[in-house]
Amino acid sequence: MNKKIGYGIALVALLAAPAVIYPVFLMKLLCFALFACAFNLLIGYTGLLSFGHAAFFGGAGYIAGWAIRDAGWPPELGILLGVGAAALIGLVMGLLAIRRQGIYFTMITLALAQMLYFVFLQASFTGGEDGLQGVPRGKLLGSLNLESDLHLYYVVLLIAIAGFALVVRTIHSPFGQVLKAIKENEPRAISLGYDVDRYKLLAFVLSAALAGLAGATKTLIIGFETLTDVHWTMSGLVVLMTLVGGLGTLVGPVVGAIIIIALENKLGDLGDWLARLTHIEWFHSLGDSVTIVTGLIFIVCVLLFRKGIVGELADWFGRSVKTKVS
Secondary structure (H helix, E strand, O other): OHHHHHHHHHHHHHHHHHHOOOHHHHHHHHHHHHHHHHHHHHHHHHOOOOOOHHHHHHHHHHHHHHHHHOOOOOHHHHHHHHHHHHHHHHHHHHHHHOOOOHHHHHHHHHHHHHHHHHHHHHOHHHOHHHOEOOOOOOEEOOOEEOOOHHHHHHHHHHHHHHHHHHHHHHHOOHHHHHHHHHHHOHHHHHHOOOOHHHHHHHHHHHHHHHHHHHHHHHHHHHOOEOHHHHOHHHHHHHHHHHHHHOOOOOOHHHHHHHHHHHHHHHHHHHHHHHHHHHOOHHHHHHHHHHHHHHHHHHHHHHHHOOOHHHHHHHHHHHHHHHHHHO
């Protein structure tokens, strides 16, 4: 019941948010939150650390952007094509990597993702280092004009909610319970007769498709796609979001995404404000130190919040309830 109330409050806040916060910034937050939730489904509930999720996020963005801009597809079909491409890339990558474990699995996903990065760097339709630019928003189902930030925001909100709901449903399904069993004790899951590799592959493809949904939607929002989204640093960024928010929690990745993306976008403004307030010129360069600040946040979370912000808060709340009951 408490979760339902919390989700209800969050939904009301999200519906009203465009009145006080720039809608494009909110849409970026939603996309990265969905991206982090997709990654968390794989590492938090299956125990697989992929360092190649940028391939799905950015790859879907490129494919969707090409379909909408060059092929003239409507936005909804362009996004679906991007999701399909991400799922296909995930299937191929998963078939190659899924039989390995630990650091070997991680390094295979990283290597394959970097191969795809160079493909997009050299491909003619991507624009190379200039990126794929000028992607029109178009009209949803031929009627709803997505050039309006407000219209597009509520479409993106619906997409993010649907993606989050799919993650929640997956985790609480019998399939999700098997994934948790694989994470906790893979040999025991094998002894119980489960085809562990098949479950891992399905989880990998589902995670890739959801990451692709986030990436394709982001391309539609900002109107272009660049190599940044397929670079290995994007894979590192989603790892950071998930660990900061709380690995293996439902809302932890969302919280982590909000913190990291808000820092990236607003740290410069905060630095200018601090410089005016304190008359210390160094604060003007704070926006150029995002990597340093996020690195410090990561170190603090690892040292003080081993389960992430949401995980630690949940533990603290649980201990408080037990103390009051006893």
